[in-house]
Protein backbone atom coordinates (compact mmCIF):
# COMPACT_ATOMS: atom_id res chain seq x y z
CA UNK A 1 0.00 0.00 0.00
CA UNK A 2 1.25 3.48 -0.85
CA UNK A 3 2.13 5.76 2.06
CA UNK A 4 -0.07 8.65 3.20
CA UNK A 5 2.69 10.96 1.98
CA UNK A 6 2.69 9.44 -1.58
CA UNK A 7 2.90 12.16 -4.21
CA UNK A 8 6.43 13.35 -4.75
CA UNK A 9 7.37 9.64 -4.76
CA UNK A 10 5.31 6.54 -5.37
CA UNK A 11 5.09 6.06 -1.62
CA UNK A 12 5.85 2.37 -2.10
CA UNK A 13 8.80 1.40 0.05
CA UNK A 14 10.91 -1.66 0.67
CA UNK A 15 9.65 -3.73 3.59
CA UNK A 16 13.03 -3.77 5.32
CA UNK A 17 13.20 0.00 4.92
CA UNK A 18 9.68 0.26 6.34
CA UNK A 19 10.56 -1.71 9.46
CA UNK A 20 13.72 0.29 9.90
CA UNK A 21 11.92 3.59 9.54
CA UNK A 22 8.89 2.82 11.69
CA UNK A 23 8.70 4.05 15.28
CA UNK A 24 5.21 2.73 16.02
CA UNK A 25 6.47 -0.21 18.07
CA UNK A 26 7.70 2.25 20.69
CA UNK A 27 5.92 5.56 20.09
CA UNK A 28 2.46 3.94 20.40
CA UNK A 29 2.98 4.67 24.10
CA UNK A 30 2.16 8.29 23.35
CA UNK A 31 -1.26 7.59 21.82
CA UNK A 32 -3.11 9.42 24.57
CA UNK A 33 -0.92 12.51 24.21
CA UNK A 34 -1.16 12.35 20.42
CA UNK A 35 -4.95 12.18 20.45
CA UNK A 36 -5.35 14.82 23.16
CA UNK A 37 -3.08 17.13 21.16
CA UNK A 38 -5.09 16.49 18.00
CA UNK A 39 -8.36 17.31 19.77
CA UNK A 40 -6.97 20.66 20.88
CA UNK A 41 -5.70 21.24 17.35
CA UNK A 42 -9.09 20.46 15.79
CA UNK A 43 -10.80 22.77 18.27
CA UNK A 44 -8.40 25.60 17.42
CA UNK A 45 -8.86 25.07 13.67
CA UNK A 46 -12.64 25.28 14.15
CA UNK A 47 -12.43 28.32 16.42
CA UNK A 48 -10.25 30.19 13.91
CA UNK A 49 -12.48 29.30 10.98
CA UNK A 50 -9.70 27.35 9.29
CA UNK A 51 -12.17 24.46 9.15
CA UNK A 52 -15.87 24.68 10.00
CA UNK A 53 -17.09 24.16 13.55
CA UNK A 54 -19.06 21.10 12.45
CA UNK A 55 -15.94 19.62 10.94
CA UNK A 56 -14.01 20.33 14.12
CA UNK A 57 -16.72 18.63 16.17
CA UNK A 58 -16.68 15.59 13.93
CA UNK A 59 -12.90 15.34 14.19
CA UNK A 60 -13.04 15.64 17.97
CA UNK A 61 -15.78 13.00 18.18
CA UNK A 62 -13.77 10.66 15.95
CA UNK A 63 -10.64 11.17 18.05
CA UNK A 64 -12.59 10.47 21.24
CA UNK A 65 -13.78 7.21 19.72
CA UNK A 66 -10.23 6.18 18.81
CA UNK A 67 -9.01 6.97 22.31
CA UNK A 68 -11.83 4.96 23.84
CA UNK A 69 -11.16 1.99 21.54
CA UNK A 70 -7.42 2.03 22.20
CA UNK A 71 -8.03 2.23 25.95
CA UNK A 72 -10.46 -0.69 25.86
CA UNK A 73 -8.38 -2.77 23.49
CA UNK A 74 -11.10 -2.76 20.81
CA UNK A 75 -8.63 -1.17 18.40
CA UNK A 76 -5.17 -2.59 17.70
CA UNK A 77 -2.16 -0.69 16.42
CA UNK A 78 -1.46 -1.36 12.76
CA UNK A 79 2.21 -2.32 12.55
CA UNK A 80 2.41 -1.17 8.94
CA UNK A 81 2.01 2.47 10.08
CA UNK A 82 5.12 4.60 10.24
CA UNK A 83 4.39 6.09 13.63
CA UNK A 84 1.63 6.84 16.13
CA UNK A 85 0.77 10.11 14.37
CA UNK A 86 0.16 8.37 11.02
CA UNK A 87 -1.76 5.58 12.71
CA UNK A 88 -4.24 7.89 14.43
CA UNK A 89 -4.77 9.92 11.27
CA UNK A 90 -5.25 6.78 9.22
CA UNK A 91 -7.91 5.36 11.54
CA UNK A 92 -9.61 8.75 11.75
CA UNK A 93 -9.82 8.97 7.96
CA UNK A 94 -11.07 5.36 7.70
CA UNK A 95 -13.79 6.18 10.19
CA UNK A 96 -14.80 9.70 9.11
CA UNK A 97 -13.90 9.81 5.43
CA UNK A 98 -12.50 12.96 3.85
CA UNK A 99 -13.00 15.24 6.86
CA UNK A 100 -10.35 13.13 8.64
CA UNK A 101 -7.83 14.44 6.13
CA UNK A 102 -8.41 18.00 7.41
CA UNK A 103 -6.93 17.34 10.84
CA UNK A 104 -3.37 17.79 9.64
CA UNK A 105 -3.97 21.39 8.46
CA UNK A 106 -1.54 23.96 9.91
CA UNK A 107 0.71 21.46 11.60
CA UNK A 108 3.34 18.87 10.75
CA UNK A 109 4.54 15.69 12.36
CA UNK A 110 7.58 17.65 13.45
CA UNK A 111 5.69 19.92 15.82
CA UNK A 112 3.28 17.08 16.59
CA UNK A 113 5.99 14.73 17.83
CA UNK A 114 7.64 17.54 19.82
CA UNK A 115 4.25 18.21 21.43
CA UNK A 116 3.57 14.56 22.22
CA UNK A 117 6.95 14.06 23.89
CA UNK A 118 6.52 17.16 26.04
CA UNK A 119 3.04 16.07 27.12
CA UNK A 120 4.28 12.57 27.83
CA UNK A 121 7.34 13.65 29.80
CA UNK A 122 5.37 16.22 31.78
CA UNK A 123 3.22 13.37 33.05
CA UNK A 124 6.30 11.26 33.77
CA UNK A 125 7.88 14.11 35.75
CA UNK A 126 4.74 14.35 37.88
CA UNK A 127 4.80 10.61 38.60
CA UNK A 128 8.52 10.52 39.30
CA UNK A 129 8.20 13.54 41.59
CA UNK A 130 5.38 11.88 43.53
CA UNK A 131 7.45 8.70 43.94
CA UNK A 132 10.49 10.72 44.99
CA UNK A 133 8.43 12.54 47.62
CA UNK A 134 7.24 9.22 48.97
CA UNK A 135 10.80 7.96 49.28
CA UNK A 136 11.85 11.23 50.88
CA UNK A 137 9.09 10.93 53.45
CA UNK A 138 10.08 7.34 54.19
CA UNK A 139 13.71 8.37 54.71
CA UNK A 140 12.66 11.17 57.06
CA UNK A 141 10.51 8.76 59.09
CA UNK A 142 13.48 6.40 59.43
CA UNK A 143 15.71 9.28 60.46
CA UNK A 144 13.24 10.16 63.20
CA UNK A 145 13.25 6.56 64.41
CA UNK A 146 17.07 6.47 64.60
CA UNK A 147 17.90 10.06 65.50
CA UNK A 148 19.82 8.88 68.59
CA UNK A 149 21.44 5.70 67.19
CA UNK A 150 25.19 6.28 67.35
CA UNK A 151 27.35 4.95 64.55
CA UNK A 152 30.74 5.78 63.08
CA UNK A 153 30.77 8.42 60.34
CA UNK A 154 33.44 7.78 57.73
CA UNK A 155 35.83 9.62 55.47
CA UNK A 156 37.95 7.58 53.06
CA UNK A 157 35.81 4.68 54.40
CA UNK A 158 37.86 4.97 57.62
CA UNK A 159 36.03 5.55 60.86
CA UNK A 160 36.15 9.29 61.41
CA UNK A 161 33.74 10.77 63.97
CA UNK A 162 30.59 9.58 65.70
CA UNK A 163 27.30 10.50 64.03
CA UNK A 164 23.77 9.26 64.40
CA UNK A 165 22.03 7.05 61.89
CA UNK A 166 19.30 9.67 61.76
CA UNK A 167 21.87 12.27 60.70
CA UNK A 168 23.22 9.91 58.05
CA UNK A 169 19.74 9.31 56.64
CA UNK A 170 18.94 13.01 56.59
CA UNK A 171 21.94 13.53 54.30
CA UNK A 172 20.14 11.40 51.71
CA UNK A 173 16.91 13.27 52.42
CA UNK A 174 18.65 16.53 51.43
CA UNK A 175 19.79 14.96 48.13
CA UNK A 176 16.28 13.76 47.33
CA UNK A 177 14.92 17.21 48.05
CA UNK A 178 17.31 18.70 45.49
CA UNK A 179 16.32 15.96 43.03
CA UNK A 180 12.74 17.20 43.37
CA UNK A 181 13.93 20.74 42.70
CA UNK A 182 15.71 19.64 39.52
CA UNK A 183 12.59 17.86 38.29
CA UNK A 184 10.48 20.95 38.98
CA UNK A 185 12.95 23.23 37.13
CA UNK A 186 12.99 20.88 34.21
CA UNK A 187 9.19 20.72 34.10
CA UNK A 188 8.94 24.49 34.13
CA UNK A 189 11.23 24.92 31.11
CA UNK A 190 9.58 21.99 29.32
CA UNK A 191 6.07 23.30 29.74
CA UNK A 192 5.92 25.44 26.59
CA UNK A 193 4.00 24.34 23.55
CA UNK A 194 5.71 23.65 20.22
CA UNK A 195 2.48 22.94 18.33
CA UNK A 196 1.90 25.42 15.54
CA UNK A 197 5.61 25.65 14.70
CA UNK A 198 4.60 23.31 11.86
CA UNK A 199 7.38 21.75 9.80
CA UNK A 200 9.89 24.45 10.77
CA UNK A 201 8.79 27.87 9.52
CA UNK A 202 5.33 28.45 10.95
CA UNK A 203 2.27 28.67 8.73
CA UNK A 204 0.18 30.98 6.56
CA UNK A 205 -3.05 29.89 8.29
CA UNK A 206 -4.46 32.21 10.98
CA UNK A 207 -3.71 29.82 13.85
CA UNK A 208 -3.98 30.67 17.54
CA UNK A 209 -1.07 28.92 19.19
CA UNK A 210 -1.71 30.46 22.60
CA UNK A 211 -5.22 29.05 22.64
CA UNK A 212 -4.02 25.58 21.76
CA UNK A 213 -1.24 25.77 24.35
CA UNK A 214 -3.65 26.88 27.08
CA UNK A 215 -6.06 24.05 26.23
CA UNK A 216 -3.21 21.58 26.73
CA UNK A 217 -2.10 23.04 30.07
CA UNK A 218 1.08 24.74 28.84
CA UNK A 219 2.37 27.96 30.37
CA UNK A 220 3.07 29.45 26.94
CA UNK A 221 4.46 28.68 23.49
CA UNK A 222 7.92 28.15 21.99
CA UNK A 223 8.66 31.52 20.45
CA UNK A 224 10.82 30.37 17.54
CA UNK A 225 9.35 27.78 15.21
CA UNK A 226 12.71 26.30 14.22
CA UNK A 227 13.68 25.92 17.84
CA UNK A 228 10.29 24.48 18.75
CA UNK A 229 10.60 21.53 16.37
CA UNK A 230 14.30 20.82 16.76
CA UNK A 231 14.96 21.35 20.46
CA UNK A 232 15.38 18.30 22.64
CA UNK A 233 17.23 19.95 25.51
CA UNK A 234 14.13 19.54 27.68
CA UNK A 235 14.56 15.78 27.25
CA UNK A 236 18.28 16.00 27.99
CA UNK A 237 17.59 18.03 31.10
CA UNK A 238 15.20 15.39 32.31
CA UNK A 239 17.65 12.55 31.63
CA UNK A 240 20.32 14.52 33.41
CA UNK A 241 18.09 15.15 36.43
CA UNK A 242 17.23 11.44 36.43
CA UNK A 243 20.92 10.51 36.18
CA UNK A 244 21.74 12.64 39.22
CA UNK A 245 18.84 11.13 41.14
CA UNK A 246 20.00 7.62 40.21
CA UNK A 247 23.52 8.53 41.32
CA UNK A 248 22.06 9.36 44.74
CA UNK A 249 20.09 6.13 44.87
CA UNK A 250 23.19 4.27 43.80
CA UNK A 251 25.36 5.72 46.59
CA UNK A 252 22.62 4.94 49.07
CA UNK A 253 22.43 1.41 47.64
CA UNK A 254 26.15 0.96 48.01
CA UNK A 255 25.94 1.92 51.68
CA UNK A 256 23.03 -0.46 52.28
CA UNK A 257 24.97 -3.29 50.64
CA UNK A 258 27.98 -2.57 52.85
CA UNK A 259 25.89 -2.15 55.99
CA UNK A 260 24.19 -5.51 55.37
CA UNK A 261 27.49 -7.37 55.17
CA UNK A 262 28.77 -9.38 58.15
CA UNK A 263 31.75 -7.04 58.22
CA UNK A 264 29.49 -4.09 59.10
CA UNK A 265 26.27 -5.67 60.34
CA UNK A 266 24.66 -2.24 60.77
CA UNK A 267 21.42 -2.95 58.99
CA UNK A 268 19.03 -5.83 58.49
CA UNK A 269 16.82 -5.75 55.41
CA UNK A 270 13.37 -7.25 55.49
CA UNK A 271 13.21 -10.73 53.91
CA UNK A 272 10.74 -9.24 51.44
CA UNK A 273 13.53 -7.16 49.89
CA UNK A 274 16.35 -9.70 49.83
CA UNK A 275 17.15 -12.89 47.98
CA UNK A 276 18.96 -16.11 48.85
CA UNK A 277 21.66 -17.96 47.01
CA UNK A 278 20.89 -21.12 45.06
CA UNK A 279 23.97 -22.82 46.52
CA UNK A 280 25.05 -21.03 49.73
CA UNK A 281 22.32 -21.50 52.35
CA UNK A 282 23.61 -18.76 54.66
CA UNK A 283 23.22 -15.95 52.12
CA UNK A 284 20.82 -13.05 52.38
CA UNK A 285 21.64 -10.75 49.52
CA UNK A 286 20.69 -7.11 49.04
CA UNK A 287 19.78 -7.70 45.39
CA UNK A 288 17.35 -4.77 45.20
CA UNK A 289 20.06 -2.32 46.21
CA UNK A 290 22.54 -3.96 43.82
CA UNK A 291 20.07 -3.71 40.96
CA UNK A 292 19.38 -0.05 41.65
CA UNK A 293 23.15 0.54 41.63
CA UNK A 294 23.39 -1.43 38.38
CA UNK A 295 20.50 0.31 36.66
CA UNK A 296 22.13 3.66 37.32
CA UNK A 297 24.57 2.91 34.50
CA UNK A 298 21.67 2.32 32.20
CA UNK A 299 20.12 5.73 32.89
CA UNK A 300 23.50 7.46 32.39
CA UNK A 301 23.67 5.55 29.10
CA UNK A 302 20.35 6.99 27.94
CA UNK A 303 21.63 10.50 28.68
CA UNK A 304 24.90 9.93 26.80
CA UNK A 305 23.08 8.34 23.86
CA UNK A 306 20.75 11.30 23.37
CA UNK A 307 23.50 13.88 23.86
CA UNK A 308 25.47 12.10 21.18
CA UNK A 309 22.50 11.80 18.83
CA UNK A 310 21.86 15.53 19.06
CA UNK A 311 25.40 16.86 18.93
CA UNK A 312 25.85 17.26 15.18
CA UNK A 313 22.32 17.84 13.95
CA UNK A 314 21.67 20.86 11.76
CA UNK A 315 18.37 22.70 12.29
CA UNK A 316 15.59 21.85 12.16
CA UNK A 317 14.02 18.34 12.38
CA UNK A 318 16.14 15.34 11.39
CA UNK A 319 15.03 11.75 11.51
CA UNK A 320 17.87 10.98 13.91
CA UNK A 321 15.65 12.58 16.53
CA UNK A 322 13.26 9.65 16.36
CA UNK A 323 15.96 7.90 18.41
CA UNK A 324 15.10 10.09 21.41
CA UNK A 325 12.07 8.14 22.56
CA UNK A 326 13.21 4.65 23.55
CA UNK A 327 15.90 5.99 25.86
CA UNK A 328 13.53 8.50 27.40
CA UNK A 329 10.87 5.89 28.01
CA UNK A 330 13.40 3.45 29.41
CA UNK A 331 15.00 6.10 31.62
CA UNK A 332 11.64 7.10 33.12
CA UNK A 333 10.50 3.48 33.54
CA UNK A 334 13.76 2.53 35.20
CA UNK A 335 13.70 5.41 37.67
CA UNK A 336 10.09 4.74 38.62
CA UNK A 337 10.78 1.05 39.23
CA UNK A 338 13.86 1.85 41.29
CA UNK A 339 12.02 4.43 43.40
CA UNK A 340 9.17 2.04 44.18
CA UNK A 341 11.41 -0.79 45.30
CA UNK A 342 13.75 1.55 47.17
CA UNK A 343 10.92 3.05 49.22
CA UNK A 344 9.75 -0.41 50.28
CA UNK A 345 13.28 -1.47 51.12
CA UNK A 346 13.99 1.61 53.26
CA UNK A 347 10.59 1.50 54.98
CA UNK A 348 11.24 -2.04 56.20
CA UNK A 349 14.93 -1.89 57.07
CA UNK A 350 15.99 -2.21 60.68
CA UNK A 351 19.17 -0.72 62.08
CA UNK A 352 21.21 -2.83 64.52
CA UNK A 353 21.95 -0.20 67.11
CA UNK A 354 24.26 -2.45 69.19
CA UNK A 355 26.53 -3.17 66.21
CA UNK A 356 26.61 0.46 65.16
CA UNK A 357 27.55 1.55 68.67
CA UNK A 358 30.16 -1.21 69.01
CA UNK A 359 31.78 -0.12 65.75
CA UNK A 360 31.75 3.48 66.93
CA UNK A 361 33.53 2.44 70.12
CA UNK A 362 36.36 0.77 68.25
CA UNK A 363 37.78 3.23 65.79
CA UNK A 364 39.16 5.97 68.10
CA UNK A 365 36.55 8.23 66.58
CA UNK A 366 36.56 10.40 69.68
CA UNK A 367 40.23 11.33 69.15
CA UNK A 368 39.17 14.76 67.85
CA UNK A 369 37.15 15.30 71.03
CA UNK A 370 40.16 14.29 73.12
CA UNK A 371 42.19 16.97 71.35
CA UNK A 372 39.37 19.49 71.84
CA UNK A 373 39.43 18.64 75.56
CA UNK A 374 43.11 19.63 75.76
CA UNK A 375 42.34 22.81 73.84
CA UNK A 376 39.82 23.53 76.59
CA UNK A 377 42.71 23.19 79.03
CA UNK A 378 44.66 25.86 77.20
CA UNK A 379 46.78 23.92 74.67
CA UNK A 380 46.94 25.13 71.06
CA UNK A 381 44.97 22.75 68.77
CA UNK A 382 48.03 21.55 66.82
CA UNK A 383 49.81 20.46 70.02
CA UNK A 384 46.63 18.88 71.38
CA UNK A 385 46.17 17.05 68.06
CA UNK A 386 49.70 15.61 68.35
CA UNK A 387 49.21 14.35 71.91
CA UNK A 388 45.87 12.83 71.02
CA UNK A 389 47.48 11.05 68.05
CA UNK A 390 50.29 9.70 70.24
CA UNK A 391 47.74 8.33 72.69
CA UNK A 392 45.90 6.59 69.86
CA UNK A 393 49.19 5.05 68.69
CA UNK A 394 49.91 3.95 72.28
CA UNK A 395 46.48 2.33 72.55
CA UNK A 396 46.91 0.49 69.23
CA UNK A 397 50.35 -0.75 70.29
CA UNK A 398 49.00 -1.96 73.66
CA UNK A 399 45.59 -3.23 72.56
CA UNK A 400 43.73 -0.58 74.56
CA UNK A 401 40.95 1.94 73.90
CA UNK A 402 40.78 5.59 74.97
CA UNK A 403 37.66 5.08 77.11
CA UNK A 404 39.36 2.69 79.57
CA UNK A 405 42.95 3.86 79.39
CA UNK A 406 44.13 4.65 82.97
CA UNK A 407 44.56 8.29 83.91
CA UNK A 408 48.26 7.70 84.74
CA UNK A 409 48.94 6.78 81.12
CA UNK A 410 47.15 9.93 79.97
CA UNK A 411 49.19 12.00 82.37
CA UNK A 412 52.43 10.45 81.13
CA UNK A 413 51.58 12.02 77.77
CA UNK A 414 50.33 15.32 79.13
CA UNK A 415 50.08 16.80 82.60
CA UNK A 416 46.85 18.62 81.78
CA UNK A 417 44.67 15.48 81.83
CA UNK A 418 42.31 14.89 84.76
CA UNK A 419 39.24 12.69 85.44
CA UNK A 420 37.07 14.99 83.34
CA UNK A 421 38.61 13.58 80.15
CA UNK A 422 36.45 10.44 80.33
CA UNK A 423 33.29 12.45 80.13
CA UNK A 424 34.77 14.53 77.32
CA UNK A 425 35.35 11.47 75.12
CA UNK A 426 32.07 9.73 75.90
CA UNK A 427 30.52 9.02 72.50
CA UNK A 428 27.05 10.16 73.51
CA UNK A 429 28.50 13.43 74.68
CA UNK A 430 30.59 13.79 71.49
CA UNK A 431 27.38 13.54 69.49
CA UNK A 432 25.27 15.59 71.87
CA UNK A 433 27.70 18.53 71.76
CA UNK A 434 27.67 18.80 67.97
CA UNK A 435 24.79 21.24 68.07
CA UNK A 436 26.10 23.48 65.29
CA UNK A 437 23.53 24.08 62.56
CA UNK A 438 23.39 20.94 60.39
CA UNK A 439 25.42 18.96 62.95
CA UNK A 440 24.79 15.46 64.23
CA UNK A 441 23.34 16.19 67.70
CA UNK A 442 19.81 14.98 68.28
CA UNK A 443 18.55 18.55 68.42
CA UNK A 444 20.26 19.45 65.11
CA UNK A 445 18.84 16.35 63.43
CA UNK A 446 15.41 17.19 64.80
CA UNK A 447 15.72 20.63 63.24
CA UNK A 448 16.60 19.06 59.88
CA UNK A 449 13.65 16.71 60.16
CA UNK A 450 11.30 19.56 61.03
CA UNK A 451 12.36 21.64 58.03
CA UNK A 452 12.01 18.64 55.72
CA UNK A 453 8.55 17.85 57.06
CA UNK A 454 7.56 21.42 56.41
CA UNK A 455 8.81 21.12 52.84
CA UNK A 456 6.84 17.89 52.41
CA UNK A 457 3.67 19.57 53.63
CA UNK A 458 3.93 22.51 51.26
Ligand code: ARG
Nearest residue numbers: 023027083109110113321322
Ligand atom coordinates in the same frame (compact mmCIF):
# COMPACT_ATOMS: atom_id res chain seq x y z
N1 ARG B 1 8.27 9.36 14.03
C1 ARG B 1 8.90 10.64 13.95
C2 ARG B 1 9.72 10.87 15.20
O1 ARG B 1 9.55 10.17 16.13
C3 ARG B 1 7.85 11.69 13.81
C4 ARG B 1 8.27 12.91 13.03
C5 ARG B 1 8.55 12.58 11.64
N2 ARG B 1 8.66 13.69 10.79
C6 ARG B 1 9.13 13.55 9.57
N3 ARG B 1 9.12 14.57 8.83
N4 ARG B 1 9.58 12.41 9.13
O2 ARG B 1 10.56 11.72 15.25
